[in-house]
Amino acid sequence: MVRKAKRGFMRRGKILNTPAIRRMPTYLHKLLKMRLEGKVSVSSTELAEYMNIELIVVRKDIALTGISGQRRVGYDINELIRYIKNYLGWQDTISATLIGAGSLGSALLGYDDFNHYGFGIESVFDADPSKIGKEIRGREVFDIATLESRLKNSPPEVAVICVSSAAAQQVADKLVAIGIKYIWNFANVALQVPPGVVVQREVIAGGLAMLGVRMKLDREHDTGVAFD
Amino acid sequence: MVRKAKRGFMRRGKILNTPAIRRMPTYLHKLLKMRLEGKVSVSSTELAEYMNIELIVVRKDIALTGISGQRRVGYDINELIRYIKNYLGWQDTISATLIGAGSLGSALLGYDDFNHYGFGIESVFDADPSKIGKEIRGREVFDIATLESRLKNSPPEVAVICVSSAAAQQVADKLVAIGIKYIWNFANVALQVPPGVVVQREVIAGGLAMLGVRMKLDREHDTGVAFD
DNA sequence: TGCAAATAGATATTTTTTTATCTTTTTATT
DNA sequence: AATAAAAAGATAAAAAAATATCTATTTGCA
16 A cells, blocks of 8 residues: 655655765775785675675675676776775865864874875864974875965865864864865764755764674674674 | 574574674763762763764663663663663773884873773783883783793783774684683774683774775765764 | 743654665686 | 586575654654
8 A cells, every 4th residue: 555655755766875885995995905916806706705704795786886897707807906996985085174173083184095095185174282383194284274365266176184073173174164065074062054054974983883792793693693 | 603594594692783783982081070069960862962872762772771761851871881881891800911002002091981981901911122111091011922931820811902903813722722712803803712711802994994985975966874 | 820942852854875786898728 | 528517607596784654652842
């Protein structure tokens, strides 16, 4: 029996497969490594074994990128790298600024894969006088008070927030003010931003939550249930 | 991991609602803050507005914890905190060791919320001679060569891997050898571990992938589609 | 008192994601 | 050349997650 929805659904056109998108960098990392090792093709079986996930998931994910493989052989590694990057919008370099030069910010600056992913952090800001003017991983740390004047003329596409949760909203407001539309937020707060501004939030403790639940389940009775 | 059902299907006794579990720490963080501010009850409406997600999602998530709310009022904050912690298996302290005292490891050591979440990093190991013996965030860094002798008698429940991707598998092998069953892996590799050992992997670039896809979609045609 | 509004709780439906199964192609082997 | 096996590709089904809708309860207020 069909019951008519009052206002119907906004069809999204099936564009954002979140879990699949999140798996892509892992494929990419492995593929880049395989390419360095001189390999030229890869099967979904191989990737599934590496990732410890079901073969069919890998095939579906790869299909999302639109690539064609060769039966009985697999996919051309170079081509697959290109297709994944393209699917993720990583074909050209994404310009970024980092706000917060603490240990997390420093870790991100040192994250080698960003080079391969075309993610370029071009400037670093902090409010801590003991950090301003110093270099972190080869980049000068600017006073956050100068953020507007330094960036407003050609703001980067993305801002990465690595400040304390107490300071994050204030930082976000500044970023919005200079026209930044994409924020990657590592602070432990849900930022309030105007419509049109996209916030991608990283909740570090999310993984700990998964671990906790799994430990609890194991304690209760051991099951062979897979989880991610 | 290979779960082969020739025909029909296997019923999973337990359900793991991954997205819901990952949202829990965010609720928890907000609730802890509200409690500090002296609030005693909270409605799902309030939490939904804070999180920028649908009200009904919040209600479903809260229902998972098994708490009962009061109609027209909401949930008792203290009680909800307790229920969420319990749902996540965070009611007692989880003992942990950290391998890798670089900037990411340091960031985790400084992550205040872990205290509230009952996650206790009790020891820190590194292979870098320039770090061994030094203190990081008040903790002495031990030589990873001493990992076995120091931990084998009473291994912590969880090990956090914050070493380079090149070293991660080797570290994981050591951890498995001393009987650690839960690994929280921040290195950019899929670790190979024996059955029974649980690896929770944090893929930092996953969020960047989401951002990239969103930017691409916006470029192609501006839509008002929400995403996470 | 009675009504409106806010909210939890329950149920139903839709959409998304994962998993299963079937089909085709290609390669290696006998 | 025939055959078997490995892999992609296609289709179908099931499970998981999100969303919509309905119901009951409580509170504040006219």
